[in-house]
Amino acid sequence: MPCGDFSNQPLLDTVIEKLHVESNLQELPLWKLKFDIGESVSGLRAIFQSQPLLPGVLLVEQGDELVTMISRRQFFENIAVNFESEKFSDRSLEVVFQNLSSDILILPSETLILAAAQQALARQPESLSEPIVVSINSKKYGIVDMQQLLIAQSKIYQLKHKIIREEKLQELLQTEKLAILGRMVASITHEIRNPVNCIGGNLPFLSNYFQDLMRLLNAYETEYRHSSPVIAQIRSKIDLDFIYTDLSQILNTLNVSSESLREIITSLYEFTAKAEKQRQPTNIHTCIDNTLLILQHRMNNDIEVIRNYSDLPLIICYAGQISQVLINLLNNALDALYEKIKRTKDWQPQIEIHTEIIQQEIQQYISIRIADNGVGIPIEIQKQIFEDFFTTKPVGKGTGLGLAISYEIVTHKHGGQLQVTSQPNIGTEFRILLPLVPISANH
Numbered sequence: 001m002p003c004g005d006f007s008n009q010p011l012l013d014t015v016i017e018k019l020h021v022e023s024n025l026q027e028l029p030l031w032k033l034k035f036d037i038g039e040s041v042s043g044l045r046a047i048f049q050s051q052p053l054l055p056g057v058l059l060v061e062q063g064d065e066l067v068t069m070i071s072r073r074q075f076f077e078n079i080a081v082n083f084e085s086e087k088f089s090d091r092s093l094e095v096v097f098q099n100l101s102s103d104i105l106i107l108p109s110e111t112l113i114l115a116a117a118q119q120a121l122a123r124q125p126e127s128l129s130e131p132i133v134v135s136i137n138s139k140k141y142g143i144v145d146m147q148q149l150l151i152a153q154s155k156i157y158q159l160k161h162k163i164i165r166e167e168k169l170q171e172l173l174q175t176e177k178l179a180i181l182g183r184m185v186a187s188i189t190h191e192i193r194n195p196v197n198c199i200g201g202n203l204p205f206l207s208n209y210f211q212d213l214m215r216l217l218n219a220y221e222t223e224y225r226h227s228s229p230v231i232a233q234i235r236s237k238i239d240l241d242f243i244y245t246d247l248s249q250i251l252n253t254l255n256v257s258s259e260s261l262r263e264i265i266t267s268l269y270e271f272t273a274k275a276e277k278q279r280q281p282t283n284i285h286t287c288i289d290n291t292l293l294i295l296q297h298r299m300n301n302d303i304e305v306i307r308n309y310s311d312l313p314l315i316i317c318y319a320g321q322i323s324q325v326l327i328n329l330l331n332n333a334l335d336a337l338y339e340k341i342k343r344t345k346d347w348q349p350q351i352e353i354h355t356e357i358i359q360q361e362i363q364q365y366i367s368i369r370i371a372d373n374g375v376g377i378p379i380e381i382q383k384q385i386f387e388d389f390f391t392t393k394p395v396g397k398g399t400g401l402g403l404a405i406s407y408e409i410v411t412h413k414h415g416g417q418l419q420v421t422s423q424p425n426i427g428t429e430f431r432i433l434l435p436l437v438p439i440s441a442n443h
Contacts, residue, residue, distance in 0.1 A: 016155050021163065025116055025134045026109040028152055030142025034058045037067050037094045044093060048072055055131040055145040059093060064139045069104045071130050106133040109142075117153040120146060193265055200258040207251045214244055264293050281314035282322070284366060284434075288353060291326040298334050302341070303349045310356040315366050316437050317414055325406040325418075329370045329430045332403070336374025336428060349373065357436060364436040365416065371429035377422040410434070 015029055035044055035057045048054060056071035070093075105123065107116050111134075120132055132149065134142045217240070292305065299305070330351070337349040354369040410418040415435050422428035 016152060019113070019152060019155050019159070021156060021160055023113050023152070023156060024110050025107060025113060025132075025144060026136070028113070028144050028148060030134055030136075030144060031055060031131075032058070032140075032142045034060045034064075035070075035093070037061050038092050041091055041093060044070070044075060048075060053145075056143050058133070058141055058143065066133075066139075066141055069131070069133050069143060073129065103127065104130070104133055106135055106141075109134050109136045113149065113152050113156055116144075117149055120149060193262075196258065196262050196265060200255070200262055203251065203255045203258060207255070210247060210251060263290075264296075266290075279316045279318055282317050282319040284312055284315055284322070284355060284368065285309050287319060287323050288326060288355075288368070291323055291330060294327070295330055295334070298331075303334070303337060303351065306350065306352040308352065308354040312355055312357065312366055313436070315434055317434060318409075321409045321413060322434075325409050325432065326368075326370075328403065328406045329432075332430075333370060333372035333374065333428070336372050336376070338374075340374045340425075343375075358433070360433075365433040366436050368432040368434075369429055370432075371427060373427040376424040376426055376428055377420070378424055 015027065019027065031054060033047070033051075033054065035047065037059045038061070044057065047057065054072065056069050056074075058069055059067045061067055105120060105127075107119065111119075116132065121128065123130070129146050131146055132144045134144055136142060288307070292299075333351050337351070340347070341349060350373050352369075352371045354367075354371070356367050358365050358367045407418050410416045410432055417431075417433040419431040419433070420428065421431075
């Protein structure tokens with residue numbers, strides 16, 4: 001006798017409304033009617049006739065052991081038509097089982113609906129309308145009607161497109177905000193460059209004046225060894241020896257800080273000047289160094305940055321766009337390192353940047369490799385990381401566009417390649433290949 005609840009299936013419309021982009025097969029209505037393979041053909045015919053929506057039944061033996069699935073189409077086309085009804089109506093399904101196709105698609109219940117639909121549509125043409133068997137656990141199965149699966153797939157695509165439209169709108173707004181911010185930063189850096197240059201330019205004079213004054217004080221002390229009690233008292237209070245040592249260090253620190261600030265301002269100014277109408281000869285190492293300066297606020301003393309630079313010629317490119325790619329890749333490397341820092345002790349977080357010229361067939365490329373020893377990228381998603389809106393970061397932490405934009409810039413805008421290799425818990429390496437074209441050819 002057949003077993004399983006098939007008289008009260010969930011309404012598809014109700015299920016469809018609850019679907020989301022990551023919905024899996026278990027969220028769809030599953031038909032779970034089991035029919036013993038020893039039962040008669042007429043018994044199965046009666047079940048199909050009484051349940052016009054039933055896509056198929058699970059043929060089992062010994063109660064729960066799945067043998068195969070027979071669909072409505074298979075039954076009526078291959079059994080009811082090809083065998084004389086009166087002669088075979090009382091025969092068991094086991095007798096005619098050898099005439100049924102055993103090529104059924106069985107998928108785990110956690111399979112995403114979109115992935116399941118892709119696999120179902122990849123079957124042979126004669127099997128495209130066949131239902132899918134869903135494995136819930138070792139001895140529990142269900143059946144998904146192909147039409148319902150395609151309706152669910154369509155709904156999820158609609159949701160996905162809606163999300164993409166909304167995110168693209170947000171991205172446009174964010175791009176406009178960044179453009180405004182870029183213009184503001186460019187303006188501000190231009191305004192503060194003069195006072196910074198003034199400070200940096202006058203520090204050497206201040207240092208020289210300080211040295212002159214100290215020489216004068218030393219001369220006074222030499223000529224007038226027995227100073228007045230008032231001068232001796234002031235000298236003991238101010239600790240002249242300490243002032244001399246400390247003031248020298250302060251002036252040196254101010255000079256270093258002023259130079260660092262000037263470099264950061266120059267880097268920001270160059271980075272925000274992105275209205276590039278044509279490619280320009282660019283020093284890749286300067287782009288990398290400027291990017292590292294911009295990201296200096298994210299790097300603590302625990303992170304080691306190793307730069308292995310080879311001798312490189314200038315390269316024709318859009319420097320602002322390449323800087324944007326470097327920002328994205330280095331930010332991802334830092335995210336991976338900080339994620340691993342949370343989990344691992346007694347470990348040296350590290351980013352290595354390696355540049356060189358390589359030859360591929362007849363084309364020379366400048367190669368930029370950015371490698372980290374962070375958490376790595378799971379193998380199953382490595383092929384998806386350059387897709388629009390794909391991100392593994394929590395909501396609000398990433399748009400899923402950084403790598404997609406980087407891929408677009410490197411491959412389409414520069415005719416290069418952007419590659420990734422990664423091992424979970426070991427690290428990730430991104431490799432940028434930019435065609436090396438003689439400057440005279442483009443400039």
